[in-house]
Amino acid sequence: MRPRLETAAMDAITVRLFETIDEDNMAWIMAADSALRQAMGGALIDLTPSYTTLLVHYDCRRLSFADARKAIEKALTDLAPAESQNGTLHEIPVWYDESVGPELPLVAQRAGLEVDALIERHCAHDYCVFALGFAPGYGFMGLVDKALATPRLKTPRQRVAAGSVGIAERQTAIYPLRSPGGWNILGRTAVPLFEYAKKGEPLLRPGDKVRFKAITRAEFEAAGGDSTPLEERP
Structure with missing residues (x-):
């Protein structure tokens, strides 16, 4: 799996992990969710996981686009699926x-x-x-x-x-x-x-x-x- 970053707005980046819908995707999606929340810290405004992607909305007054992209790429390095999705x-x-x-x-x-x-x-x-x-x-x-x-x-x-x-x-x-x-x-x-x-x-x-x-x-x-x-x- 090779995450792809796509510009969604001046203060938002879409992280695309998959191209097709599969229940097994969610272990990866939730692992990415956890890693990105930790990496973006106080600059994170919202993080929306979905079927194959996550939308990262960040505060562009606190983080430039280039720095946001670097933080996301670093967070996803060596990403592994969550052993447990911790869902209810x-x-x-x-x-x-x-x-x-x-x-x-x-x-x-x-x-x-x-x-x-x-x-x-x-x-x-x-x-x-x-x-x-x-x-x-x-x-x-x-x-x-x-x-x-x-x-x-x-x-x-x-x-x-x-x-x-x-x-x-x-x-x-x-x-x-x-x-x-x-x-x-x-x-x-x-x-x-x-x-x-x-x-x-x-x-x-x-x-x-x-x-x-x-x-x-x-x-x-x-x-x-x-x-x-x-x-x-x-």
């Missing part, structure tokens, strides 16, 4: 049902599975949180079993309910608040991701893992979940 494993309870997950039968049919088998397969993997984006608290996770990979909807919905759990290609995610969206919705969780994000403490962070757990409607509603059906068509 989150168990997210999900009510899988066609009323709140209209694409549940579609994704099952495409995969050649019964709906119950699809749910079991979706819950069988600990998904890596690759990046945060789109909306506060929204974590892009993967990689979904190839058999479950499903293209985005041709026409996005104007309103996807908060807590909706969906699949797009080989990624899965949870909508933290009501918003437009084109992912295939399988169910809904009552975990208030947006509330965590509002406090500046997002529940999901890059390097974390998420394990989905199927629950009943009664359990979902007892946890404060909104069981209002989601429209079937966008």
Whole structure:
């Protein structure tokens, strides 16, 4: 692996470690995150890890571009993958049902599975949180079993309910608040991701893992979940 540095702005540098998305990348990404935070010290404004890159935003009043580049290059010398990502494993309870997950039968049919088998397969993997984006608290996770990979909807919905759990290609995610969206919705969780994000403490962070757990409607509603059906068509 040979890191590549790319100018992102007058006070930001993108560190590109990989060209393709892979769960194994995150051990390297998180090792780079730790090394860069230590190297940049008080000059660091923000550091954003993602699928294959890290964005280093620094204070150009304290560090010139040339010096920032040198500090980054030095920090990445002899970089080794982290033995442990030190991320948190989150168990997210999900009510899988066609009323709140209209694409549940579609994704099952495409995969050649019964709906119950699809749910079991979706819950069988600990998904890596690759990046945060789109909306506060929204974590892009993967990689979904190839058999479950499903293209985005041709026409996005104007309103996807908060807590909706969906699949797009080989990624899965949870909508933290009501918003437009084109992912295939399988169910809904009552975990208030947006509330965590509002406090500046997002529940999901890059390097974390998420394990989905199927629950009943009664359990979902007892946890404060909104069981209002989601429209079937966008």
